[in-house]
Amino acid sequence: MKLWIFISFSIYQLMSFNFLNNIQIKISMIENAREFLSQINNYPISSRLEKQIANSDRALFILHDQLNLDAFPKELLDSKPLLIFVESLAYATAIPHHKQKLVYMLSAQRHFAINCYQKGFLVFNLFTESFYADALAEFLACYANIELIYMLPSEWDTRSQMSTLANIFGNRIKALPNQFFIADAEKFKPKIKKGYRLETFYRELRKQTSYLMQDGKPIGGNWNYDKENRKALPKRIVIPEIPETKPDPITQEVIGLVQKYLPNTFGKLDKFIYAVTRDRALELAQLFIETRLSSFGAYEDTIKLGEPFLFHSVLSIYLNNGLLLPQELCEMAIAAYEKNLAPLNSVEGFIRQILGWREYVRIYYEAKMPEARNSNYFEFTNDLPQLYWDAQTDLLCLKDAITNVINYGYSHHIQRLMVLSNFSNLTNTNPIQLNHWFWLAYVDAYEWVELPNVLGMSTFADGGILASKPYVAGGNYINKMSDCCSQCKYDVTQKTGEAACPFNYLYWNFVNEHRKSFIDSGRVSLMVSAYDKKPEDEKLSISQSAIQFIRNLK
Numbered sequence: 001m002k003l004w005i006f007i008s009f010s011i012y013q014l015m016s017f018n019f020l021n022n023i024q025i026k027i028s029m030i031e032n033a034r035e036f037l038s039q040i041n042n043y044p045i046s047s048r049l050e051k052q053i054a055n056s057d058r059a060l061f062i063l064h065d066q067l068n069l070d071a072f073p074k075e076l077l078d079s080k081p082l083l084i085f086v087e088s089l090a091y092a093t094a095i096p097h098h099k100q101k102l103v104y105m106l107s108a109q110r111h112f113a114i115n116c117y118q119k120g121f122l123v124f125n126l127f128t129e130s131f132y133a134d135a136l137a138e139f140l141a142c143y144a145n146i147e148l149i150y151m152l153p154s155e156w157d158t159r160s161q162m163s164t165l166a167n168i169f170g171n172r173i174k175a176l177p178n179q180f181f182i183a184d185a186e187k188f189k190p191k192i193k194k195g196y197r198l199e200t201f202y203r204e205l206r207k208q209t210s211y212l213m214q215d216g217k218p219i220g221g222n223w224n225y226d227k228e229n230r231k232a233l234p235k236r237i238v239i240p241e242i243p244e245t246k247p248d249p250i251t252q253e254v255i256g257l258v259q260k261y262l263p264n265t266f267g268k269l270d271k272f273i274y275a276v277t278r279d280r281a282l283e284l285a286q287l288f289i290e291t292r293l294s295s296f297g298a299y300e301d302t303i304k305l306g307e308p309f310l311f312h313s314v315l316s317i318y319l320n321n322g323l324l325l326p327q328e329l330c331e332m333a334i335a336a337y338e339k340n341l342a343p344l345n346s347v348e349g350f351i352r353q354i355l356g357w358r359e360y361v362r363i364y365y366e367a368k369m370p371e372a373r374n375s376n377y378f379e380f381t382n383d384l385p386q387l388y389w390d391a392q393t394d395l396l397c398l399k400d401a402i403t404n405v406i407n408y409g410y411s412h413h414i415q416r417l418m419v420l421s422n423f424s425n426l427t428n429t430n431p432i433q434l435n436h437w438f439w440l441a442y443v444d445a446y447e448w449v450e451l452p453n454v455l456g457m458s459t460f461a462d463g464g465i466l467a468s469k470p471y472v473a474g475g476n477y478i479n480k481m482s483d484c485c486s487q488c489k490y491d492v493t494q495k496t497g498e499a500a501c502p503f504n505y506l507y508w509n510f511v512n513e514h515r516k517s518f519i520d521s522g523r524v525s526l527m528v529s530a531y532d533k534k535p536e537d538e539k540l541s542i543s544q545s546a547i548q549f550i551r552n553l554k
């Protein structure tokens with residue numbers, strides 16, 4: 001293992017990144033770094049800084065997805081611990097993450113570290129080819145006087161590695177509870193194991209936080225407004241443009257490094273639009289509240305060709321690495337409701353996603369790991385089709401969703417669910433492969449959030465712990481909620497045969513083949529009886545069309 005200790009924002013630290021094989025890359029001057037460079041010029045380690053480290057007795061390790069000092073105890077920060085950041089090549093390349101995810105993770109961490117330095121902290125950036133804990137082990141071995149504090153990581157593997165480190169260094173290492181979520185995982189974990197569903201959990205959290213509550217009752221009289229939130233998109237609706245954030249020199253530097261040294265990871269990097277600082281993320285949150293939130297609820301289940309973002313917030317990226325905190329987003333949405341800037345159905349819908357789903361899937365992850373990784377209830381063995389990697393398909397709804405992912409490392413929820421997961425289910429694709437794809441393909445993907453969504457919510461791979469039924473839908477439903485079908489090569493009105501929309505026959509084939517999982521949930525056994533009522537020749541045609549289509553998929 002190689003470890004470099006680059007001292008507090010020296011020119012080499014900001015401008016070089018030992019990406020592969022210890023290649024030192026020197027890049028031209030970075031504007032934002034000038035301030036630091038004028039104050040510190042310590043590469044290699046100057047005796048003054050070495051002394052400062054040696055004199056420190058406490059260091060706080062901050063992970064790439066914990067970039068918010070508000071989540072750390074005030075007393076700890078007041079004692080001005082040494083702050084340690086690690087740039088881990090092994091983590092970055094453990095799976096071939098979307099290029100934009102790599103840029104985002106690294107640039108946001110560098111910006112945050114600089115910000116901490118500006119706030120008066122002594123900041124150390126460790127660079128390692130290995131994982132976080134390996135770098136920290138070497139650091140601790142060098143500085144025997146230092147006690148290391150860290151916040152429990154959200155992701156399983158990093159947490160396991162940190163706990164191994166704690167076993168080695170004993171009482172020199174102290175873990176803080178993870179403060180990036182609203183719900184107490186220990187309290188809710190046992191309930192999730194018993195098949196505790198989202199709605200009950202969400203109501204408990206509404207009561208706990210008092211969000212949208214009055215006198216112990218939900219404001220407006222209902223806990224949710226789902227019925228008002230399934231509107232089709234009017235043809236002439238104006239969709240506000242997504243605000244873009246121009247990459248600054250630090251981000252440009254990282255873009256260059258990823259393009260040069262990791263050209264073969266997933267996705268495109270032609271355009272990087274995301275914010276990398278908390279200040280800008282807060283501005284984007286405010287812009288969402290002012291320009292999109294009012295229509296968020298009504299159109300949250302719709303798809304429009306060439307419109308990757310619609311009225312969605314595109315804030316998961318910032319929530320998931322700590323730049324934004326879930327409480328503050330909920331409170332901003334409530335303030336908008338109180339000022340009549342957004343209707344209740346939208347505000348409640350938005351809060352349910354963050355306070356409900358986001359917190360719920362995190363607790364599911366806590367309760368079900370690590371076994372959850374192997375979930376494959378239907379024992380599907382088909383490989384993930386090639387089209388997920390290159391968008392080469394005539395199925396227009398799929399092509400549009402995957403193109404969005406390739407271009408932005410993002411597609412909105414309904415494309416993830418109704419198109420990408422649905423198609424995977426209907427083609428009997430191994431859900432573990434789909435899970436892997438979702439993990440690497442999205443900028444907002446961290447295992448704790450994508451895994452429950454993929455293996456629990458979307459594919460029923462856990463056998464019904466998170467969802468009550470498999471998520472499958474035919475072409476009719478996609479047609480109802482999108483404008484894709486009118487421009488597609490396939491005919492959504494035809495049920496079988498070469499010209500028919502494949503979602504149609506694949507759907508009925510799935511209902512028939514997995515009838516038990518529908519009948520078990522009672523509510524949807526209607527679909528099974530609808531299938532059973534079909535004429536025998538249609539059933540045969542459904543099955544033949546489905547077999548043929550799946551066989552031809554590469």
Ligand code: FAD
Nearest residue numbers: 312313314315316353354357358413416417444445450453
């Ligand atoms: P909005 O539609 O604006 O929703 C607001 C916020 O609610 C989001 O920012 C997000 O933080 C939260 N949220 C909404 N739905 C969920 C959910 N089901 N689970 C957790 N949080 C939710 N979300 C991720 O953050 N990372 C993932 O890797 C991820 N993978 C997914 C995979 C599949 C198959 C599916 C069906 C969903 C996945 N989601 C994931 C959930 C959801 O699709 C995204 O959070 C959302 O699309 C992010 O875009 P947005 O910020 O514009 O969300």
Ligand code: SF4
Nearest residue numbers: 395397484485488501
């Ligand atoms: Fe998708 Fe079928 Fe519609 Fe084409 S016709 S866009 S494949 S649902």
